[in-house]
Amino acid sequence: MVEKVRLMQGNEACTMAAIAAGLEFYAGYPITPSTEIAEMCSEELPKVGGKFIQMEDEIGSISACIGASLTGAKAMTATSGPGFSLMQEAIGYASLCEIPLVIIDVQRVGPSTGMPTSPAQGDVMQARWGTHGDHPIIALAPGNVKECYELTFRAFELSEKYRVPVIVLTDEVIGHMREKVVLPDPGSYKIPMRAMPQNPAGYKPYAADPNGGVPLMAPFGMGYRWHCTGLFHDENGAPSSKPAVASVLMRRLNLKVENRADDLADYFAEGLEDCDLAVVSFGSSAMAALSAVRRARSEGYKVGMFRPKTIWPFPTATVRRLLAPAKRILVPEMNLGQLALEIERAAGCERPVIRLGKVNGELFHPDEVFAAIKEAL
Amino acid sequence: MAEFLSYFRQDRLPHIWCPGCGNGTVTGALVRAIDKLGLDKNNIVVVSGIGCSSRAVGYLDFDTLHTTHGRAIAFATGVKLARPRLKVIVITGDGDSAAIGGNHFIHAARRNIDITTIIINNNIYGMTSGQASPMTPHGMLGTTAPYGNVEYNFDLCELAKAAGATYVARATTYHYVLLEDLIAKAIMHKGFSVVEALSQCPTYFGRKNKIGGAVDTLNWIKDQTINVKAAAALPPEKREGKILIGELHSIEKAEFTQQYLEVIAKVQRANPSYARNKGVPGCELNSD
Numbered sequence: 001m002v003e004k005v006r007l008m009q010g011n012e013a014c015t016m017a018a019i020a021a022g023l024e025f026y027a028g029y030p031i032t033p034s035t036e037i038a039e040m041c042s043e044e045l046p047k048v049g050g051k052f053i054q055m056e057d058e059i060g061s062i063s064a065c066i067g068a069s070l071t072g073a074k075a076m077t078a079t080s081g082p083g084f085s086l087m088q089e090a091i092g093y094a095s096l097c098e099i100p101l102v103i104i105d106v107q108r109v110g111p112s113t114g115m116p117t118s119p120a121q122g123d124v125m126q127a128r129w130g131t132h133g134d135h136p137i138i139a140l141a142p143g144n145v146k147e148c149y150e151l152t153f154r155a156f157e158l159s160e161k162y163r164v165p166v167i168v169l170t171d172e173v174i175g176h177m178r179e180k181v182v183l184p185d186p187g188s189y190k191i192p193m194r195a196m197p198q199n200p201a202g203y204k205p206y207a208a209d210p211n212g213g214v215p216l217m218a219p220f221g222m223g224y225r226w227h228c229t230g231l232f233h234d235e236n237g238a239p240s241s242k243p244a245v246a247s248v249l250m251r252r253l254n255l256k257v258e259n260r261a262d263d264l265a266d267y268f269a270e271g272l273e274d275c276d277l278a279v280v281s282f283g284s285s286a287m288a289a290l291s292a293v294r295r296a297r298s299e300g301y302k303v304g305m306f307r308p309k310t311i312w313p314f315p316t317a318t319v320r321r322l323l324a325p326a327k328r329i330l331v332p333e334m335n336l337g338q339l340a341l342e343i344e345r346a347a348g349c350e351r352p353v354i355r356l357g358k359v360n361g362e363l364f365h366p367d368e369v370f371a372a373i374k375e376a377l
Numbered sequence: 378m379a380e381f382l383s384y385f386r387q388d389r390l391p392h393i394w395c396p397g398c399g400n401g402t403v404t405g406a407l408v409r410a411i412d413k414l415g416l417d418k419n420n421i422v423v424v425s426g427i428g429c430s431s432r433a434v435g436y437l438d439f440d441t442l443h444t445t446h447g448r449a450i451a452f453a454t455g456v457k458l459a460r461p462r463l464k465v466i467v468i469t470g471d472g473d474s475a476a477i478g479g480n481h482f483i484h485a486a487r488r489n490i491d492i493t494t495i496i497i498n499n500n501i502y503g504m505t506s507g508q509a510s511p512m513t514p515h516g517m518l519g520t521t522a523p524y525g526n527v528e529y530n531f532d533l534c535e536l537a538k539a540a541g542a543t544y545v546a547r548a549t550t551y552h553y554v555l556l557e558d559l560i561a562k563a564i565m566h567k568g569f570s571v572v573e574a575l576s577q578c579p580t581y582f583g584r585k586n587k588i589g590g591a592v593d594t595l596n597w598i599k600d601q602t603i604n605v606k607a608a609a610a611l612p613p614e615k616r617e618g619k620i621l622i623g624e625l626h627s628i629e630k631a632e633f634t635q636q637y638l639e640v641i642a643k644v645q646r647a648n649p650s651y652a653r654n655k656g657v658p659g660c661e662l663n664s665d
Contacts, residue, residue: 025459046644051458051637056484060451063444063481067424067455070442071463075455093445220440220456221463223419227386227435229443238389239435239443 072219092131118361212255265315397591399576447478
């Protein structure tokens with residue numbers, strides 16, 4: 001097996017992984033710190049027969065991606081805070097209509113234009129609840145450049161398999177940092193494929209097991225002639241205002257991801273078995289946190305580390321189990337306690353959850369987390 | 378009549394539109410135009426936004442996409458660029474295309490992407506029961522213009538032309554034969570084509586403005602229009618205040634998706650090793 005080793009940015013790794021996963025369509029709008037992804041797609045996609053378009057705004061970008069995905073193309077867009085806010089309505093559309101789609105959100109300081117373009121992790125809750133109504137969503141958070149590659153590829157696998165928009169939640173530091181990435185040989189992995197129906201006769205676009213089943217998706221232009229609507233719809237795709245239809249649809253839609261929360265759980269854990277203090281952190285904050293945890297260990301403190309790579313659906317049962325030994329939990333994150341809310345819900349009943357929030361555009365320094373660890377103990 | 382029913386999802390009928398609404402007339406004109414052109418149903422995607430007119434797609438037996446408010450053209454752009462072989466038609470309303478979706482409208486025109494956009498302009502927001510739209514004429518009434526509209530409306534055809542659309546035409550639900558003919562021409566045009574269909578909303582626009590019922594509102598529209606060919610022979614004072622109908626603009630210009638395919642071909646010729654072996658699995662069936 002031939003492996004290629006490359007030094008690359010997180011944004012570059014996301015793009016390379018998307019193309020490896022069979023990306024066929026990218027629509028985007030320039031916004032720092034995500035723009036390299038658009039630039040690279042504009043250059044690379046034509047080489048593999050894919051399409052790139054710079055749309056008039058982020059709403060148009062995600063809308064075009066949904067249109068492309070409906071024809072069977074794997075589609076992606078990338079953005080940052082302000083653009084991610086603009087995409088929320090269409091994220092709801094893609095969730096309801098079950099359109100596979102990958103969105104890279106390279107987080108920056110907000111709200112609003114904020115402090116362009118320093119890093120932040122303030123989109124945790126927006127990734128989950130940014131659009132109106134209960135809806136399924138998957139969000140993955142890489143902690144380094146290598147994981148930008150792995151988790152973007154994974155995002156395509158999950159999106160195509162479960163017909164759900166998947167958000168890759170990186171940040172300015174991860175996006176622009178350069179690290180070594182070992183690129184897999186093109187023959188060594190399976191390209192994610194969407195399950196498709198075999199025959200247009202009797203095709204029901206939304207027929208699936210009500211307990212979280214995933215319907216088969218026919219690409220437009222193949223003779224299935226089905227109707228895709230953002231109105232609640234029955235298994236034939238016909239709009240419906242019947243409470244019974246709405247109830248079946250909403251339950252199946254949400255169970256699709258909820259039922260699989262712990263199968264989807266992906267994380268890094270170290271030294272949790274005997275810890276007094278668990279440090280929970282993700283993305284670029286977790287780099288400083290892990291450094292501080294290891295230093296504390298070497299100095300004899302019983303400290304462990306948990307870093308979720310799957311942020312949504314939140315791996316509640318996994319967190320509860322792995323954090324059981326901890327007497328306290330410290331959550332460093334570049335926001336004012338968004339992940340901490342979930343940790344409190346999952347594991348906070350029996351022990352205090354200490355928030356270590358930072359929203360000034362600066363990264364955590366390992367010393368800062370180390371000091372917080374010592375104080376918490 | 379019956380032969381055209383095959384273009385409809387008959388199990389989804391009857392439609393939700395009010396008695397006397399013009400949306401059915403425009404939808405009928407579209408279906409007849411498609412029939413006349415002999416197009417393959419399986420190669421047509423009809424996309425719409427939000428509003429009364431946008432509900433048309435739910436009744437049509439094609440691949441149909443009922444999107445979010447104002448975004449139909451942006452969704453359609455993705456469909457067309459991903460699969461240029463498909464005929465992509467947008468049905469939208471005046472609020473959907475000229476207010477919330479105005480940006481996508483002008484940019485699609487600027488790109489000259491091969492999408493046919495049929496704007497059903499009834500001068501009002503019908504679905505939300507009668508608010509003023511960007512196409513409500515100055516001085517006329519809507520539920521949000523109770524003292525008369527102080528804003529001015531667009532000339533959507535001039536807007537489309539200025540933005541770069543390469544085929545622009547206007548007809549009304551009264552001039553039905555013309556409407557069908559212009560839609561057929563727009564569909565066959567290579568590039569961004571726009572047909573504005575002036576249409577009656579007797580329920581809100583006609584009633585609120587005391588024009589009368591469906592026939593009165595239809596006549597009110599008819600009386601304001603003049604065919605562009607007839608207008609050419611008239612002195613300026615007789616054309617004053619009239620809305621032109623007919624084919625208003627038609628030019629040839631390189632189309633966006635074809636140019637993009639040429640870029641792909643050029644890049645792949647220069648870098649033969651890059652071409653993905655046999656395309657992406659699962660997409661061969663639908664590639665072009």
